[in-house]
Amino acid sequence: MLIEINPNQFEEIYSIMETSFPQDERRPYAKQKALLDLSCYHIYAQLNGSNMQIQGFLAAWDIPSSCFIEHFAVNPLYRNQGLGANMLQELMQQQTKPICLEVELPETELAIRRIHFYERNGLYLNTYSYVQPPLDTGQQAIPLYLMTSGHALAPSEFASLQKEIMQHVYHTA
Numbered sequence: 001m002l003i004e005i006n007p008n009q010f011e012e013i014y015s016i017m018e019t020s021f022p023q024d025e026r027r028p029y030a031k032q033k034a035l036l037d038l039s040c041y042h043i044y045a046q047l048n049g050s051n052m053q054i055q056g057f058l059a060a061w062d063i064p065s066s067c068f069i070e071h072f073a074v075n076p077l078y079r080n081q082g083l084g085a086n087m088l089q090e091l092m093q094q095q096t097k098p099i100c101l102e103v104e105l106p107e108t109e110l111a112i113r114r115i116h117f118y119e120r121n122g123l124y125l126n127t128y129s130y131v132q133p134p135l136d137t138g139q140q141a142i143p144l145y146l147m148t149s150g151h152a153l154a155p156s157e158f159a160s161l162q163k164e165i166m167q168h169v170y171h172t173a
Helices: 007-020 029-037 083-094 109-120 155-168
Strands: 002-004 041-047 054-062 067-074 099-104 123-132 142-149
Touching: 002 083, 007 029, 007 041, 007 054, 007 067, 029 041, 041 083, 054 083, 067 083, 083 099, 083 109, 099 109, 099 123, 109 123, 109 142, 123 155, 142 155
Parallel strands: 067 099
Antiparallel strands: 002 041, 041 054, 054 067, 099 142, 123 142
């Protein structure tokens, strides 16, 4: 069962984030933790019932048209057990808005496997040009694609969603 974390669980979340995402795909610790003060930012976690260890998490933004998943990772100790699919399905059932997330371009075997994972779980790949801006000084912009639940986006829908993400998540629009 997904629960919203409390701030004292953030250190464990960030540790998983560091092992799961390259530096350019995450904010520094203090900036990431500061997001917890925002009412539109939530981190949902799946806990191991026996020791309350975080098995995985989804960090999501409540933007006007969508639930934007910025980070989604399973603790390496619990990978390849179907937990990620269960977590994603549970979040999709809880949300009243469509789900949206970023994925790497399908240029590596791992990126292709991730895209297929999301497709198996009901998301659609939108192959329009999209770039995640740098998250901090010295970090690089990253070309990505967006995946969405419900349907693949028409160009006008994509442009509207991209504008929302840039405005509400990255504060660039």
